[in-house]
Amino acid sequence: MGFSKLAQVYSRFNDESAYFDWITFVEQSLDKRPYTLLDLACGTGVLTEMMGALADEIIGIDLSPEMIFQAQETLVHPYSNVSFRVADMTQSSAYQWVEGYDVITCFLDSLCFLEDETQLSQTFHQVYQHLSERGQFLFDVWTPYHIRYGFNGFEYFDYDESTALLWESYPTEALEEIVVEHDLTLFIQKNGNLYERTNITLVERSYPLEVYMHHLTEAGFAQDDIQVYVNHGREIYDPSRHHETPRWFFRCYK
Known part of the structure; x- marks a missing residue:
């Protein structure tokens, strides 16, 4: 799993100031x-x-033990209501700690890293089954437009005093899914001028909006209880005006 190798530098190269848009x-x-x-x-x-600060009890889960280790190590704010656990969101065991959740979130295009529609469907089914009555499922995904065009020719380079990151992306298409392969090269300083090189490949995929709607309704969500937004929830999605939007934001009620 590429994220296991990326865990130690993941936060270092993310613009965490942008996270406030998700909080809003x-x-x-x-x-x-x-x-x-x-x-x-x-x-x-x-x-x-x-x-x-938004809920009485918050649990964060991730498939990568290395990511969860970093989360536990860097939990600095005095929120005793926040905890982290290793779990697979496609499986019922990931939801075992509470009988029914008031809110379940999945942000930063994380659903796009699932391997196929089967895993997407499994996740939606597990979420629906483990929400409380009128609980909410909030998530975002890249749109097919952004994967096809936003990542076309994408290159990124960044570095700090001990690490350098080179990131290149290559979109492709296969049947209904739009796929982008992210090739990351990390150089991490070990001793003196000695750097260790690590190559990581991450794959994301997105689907037409009707595919997401199909799997959500198949999981149990009523179509009238599914709302799709753009611009971090500031506007309701209108395909005639937002055909180039990079992300869809979903708000689903059980």
Whole structure:
């Protein structure tokens, strides 16, 4: 799993100031203060921790033990209501700690890293089954447009005093799914002028909006209880005006 290798530098090369847009989306979506919030694919837990003031109990889960280790190590704010655990969001065992969650989140295009529609469907089914009545599922995904055009020719380079990152992306298309392969090269300083090189490949995929709607309704969500937004929840999605939007933001009620 590429994220295991990336865990130690993941937060270092992310613009965490942008996370406030996701916090605003959550705040605007909440009808009342939730007792329990489950954050799927939480990574190193920065966004999970930022949501610490929004619910009585928050659990962040991730498939990568290395990511969860980093999350636990860097939990600095005095939120005793935030905890982290290793779990697979496609499986029922990932939801076992609370009988019914008031809010379940999955942000930063994490669902796009699932391997296929089967895993996407499994996740939606597990989320629906483990939400409380009128609980909310909040998530975002890259749009096919952005994967096809936004990542076309994408290159990124960054470095600090001990690490350098080279990132190149290559979009492709296969049947209904639009796929982008991210090739990352890390150089991490070990001793003196000695650097260790690590190559990581991450794959993301997105689907037409009707595919997401199909799997959500198949999981149990009523179509009238699924709302799709753009611009971090600031506008309702209008395909005639937002055909170039990079992300869809979903708000789903059970």
